[in-house]
Amino acid sequence: MTRRRLKVIGIGAGNPEYITIQAVKALQQVTTFFIPLKGDDKADLHLLRREICERYIDHDRYRMVDFDIPDRARDGAYRSDVSDWRAAVRAIYLRLLTEELGETDLGAFLVWGDPSLYDGTIGIIEDLRAAGMEIEYEVIPGISSVSALAARHRVALNRIGQPFTVMSARQLEKGLPEEGNVVVMLDTRDAYRDLDADLDIHWGAYVGTEDEILRAGRLSDLQDEITDLRKKARAEKGWIMDSYLLSRRSDPKD
């Protein structure tokens, strides 16, 4: 059986300088990059991945294989939509690894931010391994959007002695966790509005990029402005990627 070799490389969440030295070393060894085209942001993020390769690889012994990632259906139950979508992406990965990667090649997926955070690449590779495909792979961590957001706002994510939670906007709609700060990602619904607590927000869109927008302050003072900014940015660029840290104003500051 052909053994496939792969690297899953975290490229950081927006700034080409978020690339780590470990990632640069890995990039230099790769022969075949699999570059996803996905969603409204595809042209911009595709370009960034290519820019990273051109900037950090000092030879031309590699090739790029573009592939389309289908949009996830949003008309059925959330879990079944996600599992159908994942099966479709798994079939694409299977084809790529079978047809585009030889025994002597080293393939790579360049993952936005960090591969361990809201990203399906590791899960899909594990599914393929479980189905019998022989894949040897390494994961290179990247600077996640959570770290980038905290750094750009110069804040700590947790208060001393408290946990913090990272969650999707879908989960936030069910309510805030009882304790600790919250980082919210994947917000397509302005889920920060009308939460029943007195909160501070540290919000960032396109963090680390030239288009970065940051706002911080009391949520009730800022929520209309943020909703407005999100709408305008989405209209101008065609897509938005933003996240935010929420903290209770009543919690003791460190």
Ligand SMILES: C[S@@+](CC[C@H](N)C(=O)[O-])C[C@H]1O[C@@H](n2cnc3c(N)ncnc32)[C@H](O)[C@@H]1O
């Ligand atoms: C599918 S998740 C991928 C997260 C990624 N693996 C990471 O480590 O940040 C995409 C979400 O991450 C957040 N995100 C990613 N990049 C961002 C950036 N540059 N600025 C703000 N939020 C970002 C947004 O909440 C977006 O909806």
